[in-house]
Amino acid sequence: MKAIRIHETGGPEVLLYEDVATPTPGAGQVLVKVTVVGVNYADVMLSRGMAHGMRPVQYPITPGFEVVGTVAALGAGVTALAEGTRVAAVLEDGGYAEYAVVDVASVVKIPEGVDDAQATALLVQGITAYGLLHDAVHIQASESVLVQAAAGGVGTLAIQLAKLAGAGTIVGTAGSAEKRELAQSLGASVTIDYGQDGWVKQVFDATGGRGVDTVLESIGGKIGGQALQCLAPLGRLVSFGGASGQPMPSFDLMQMNIKGLTVSGYGGPWLRPGRAQAAREAIAGYLIAHQLKVVVGQTFPLAEAANAHRALMGRGTMGKVLLSI
Secondary structure (H helix, E strand, O other), rough: OOOEEEEOOOHHHHHEEEEEOOOOOOOOOEEEEEEEEEHHHHHEEEEOOOOOOHHOOOOOEOOEEEEEEEEEEEEEOOOOOOOOEEEEOOOOOOOOEEEEEEEHHHHHEEEOOOHHHHHHHHHHHHHHHHHHHHHHOOOOOOOOEOOOOOOOOHHHHHHHHHOOOOOOEEEEEEOHHHHHHHHHHHHOOOOEOOOOOOHHHHHHHHHHOOOEEEEEEEEEEHHHHHHHEEEEEEEEEEEEOOOOOOOOOOHHHHHHHHOOEEEEEOOOOOHOOOHHHHHHHHHHHHHHHOOOOOEEEEEHHHHHHHHHHHHHHHOOEEEEEEEEE
């Protein structure tokens, strides 16, 4: 079979399209014939030697931890699935390939009427967006939300899920007019360019001078520090990424105490038993009811995975980036 292999650290140029042996599922596993692969920034970090979950990278390795496809073979003891079943699955790595072996516990059946691209919402970015709102900040009806990088894979879903949860003012930030237009089309009440001077004031203007109840922060660095300033009294900021590559500035704890602010990190709903499945069930319901849209910005053939990484690193993509097989 064909797969993308990384043999050393580097940029997109280290992603090589190679022939490798088709894997065989072991006990409790299934072999998935892959049709669509989700491309994530964590895949870019893998090529730089930084694996998700803080485990060391052992090369050669095939990146990719979000796959959609059909069950091609069953490992010993697997009875809940049949060959030919359409599934979406999360794996540690190995997704950038024509076939991938996945633990059956990580597999979810794709509901009828949901296509392969939409099914990616059942995976990492979708359940991250859902978990941020419902597990990390416990969003309440009418509360205001600031979604950073609102045109990205998580951001486009978070805006829609916040609206479905009954949020009040939804502020989406993005660095281009096209991205801001997309965020507004998905339900953002106000869109702001976080690269402009005075963008924090614009957030307060959009919320009647109060600030937002919640910030979903994925940029870090100076912009992340400014996002903290956007919080209303008793507001909470949850960080789930750092696209800038820079750490958040140190906090003024006295000011946080005065305003009663909360800052936390979020690694995903799989950190709490049962929460990932609860998120998938909720998202599946929204997909079936056509209440949630997966925005696919760009789709690349598997052989052009390096170009997918270049696009992601250039921060010019919108919505979900996919590999098609």
